[in-house]
Amino acid sequence: VGLRSGARLGIHCQDDTACAVANTLAAVEAGVTHVQCTANGYGERTGNADLFAVVANLQLKMGINCIAAESLSETYRVSHAIAEIANITPDTHQAYAGVSSFAHKAGLHASALKINANLYNHIDPESVGNIQRVLVTEMAGRASVELKGKELGLDLGRTPEVVSAVVNRVKDLEAQGWSFEAADASFELLVREQQGAERKFAVESWRTIVEQREDGKVVSEATVKVNANGERLVSTGEGNGPVNALDNALRNAISQLFPELGRLELTDYKVRILEGIKGTGAITRVLLETTDGEREWTTIGVHENVIAASWQALDDAVHYGLVRGSG
Incomplete structure (x- = not known):
């Protein structure tokens, strides 16, 4: 229609069938030049096309220059700030902006990440202001613990005995119902304990x-x-x-x-x-x-x-x- 009439077309997608982002991107490929989205996909019923996912896909996947790199790197911060203002818990699995968007927990994944992070990350997390996270679970091996320690600012590469102790302790605790995937602070204290650190009280x-x-x-x-x-x-x-x-x-x-x-x-x-x-x-x-x-x-x-x-x-x-x- 746009090609025949010369009219400028726009698109406004709802997410009733979980296709709002996909349909928005398809519309751009078909010639649409105006897209309507909402922050984090907030909207009536099941929501609208997520602005952050649409912009990141246009810029990083489709090669359409629509935002400056420094602005794109604010994606994570702005997404979470808006969620805070709206008093809505951020979606941990939200594309690009979720805290789990670049999270890895399987031992094999962690081993590969040590060699080349691009093997499991579809983009550089920092390009959208996010970070790579290693989740420590009962599946954790030495590589997972070492990477998680590095993420937390703890160098475990030179203390293999501490790594082994942490791996064993995590597996024992998770068998009792503990889960450190969402409790980085408790995991860090566990590592420090295995390193011999004493509690403040x-x-x-x-x-x-x-x-x-x-x-x-x-x-x-x-x-x-x-x-x-x-x-x-x-x-x-x-x-x-x-x-x-x-x-x-x-x-x-x-x-x-x-x-x-x-x-x-x-x-x-x-x-x-x-x-x-x-x-x-x-x-x-x-x-x-x-x-x-x-x-x-x-x-x-x-x-x-x-x-x-x-x-x-x-x-x-x-x-x-x-x-x-x-x-």
């Missing part, structure tokens, strides 16, 4: 109480006992739930020794039941997301008791913040 014990008062208000109270810098510290805290109370109690106990704790904030708390058939007796997996205002990290805890699992994740979250805060 040692937990002696903790407990929580949930009380319903006469006015109907439910309050959680926690007590923690820790040892840090040669001191035994005991403190309590209240919160709107057991985890919040534990967080407050721990901060009350050690904040004078570690004032940087004031910058740490828990931003998300996720609980997953691993054995639903066992009902309330099932093993639970807890993921905690934490930020210091500049960086974000995720830690994990696994236990039959959801509060115990939460404490494990909280303990790691605070330790990681202290480790990273000290350099």
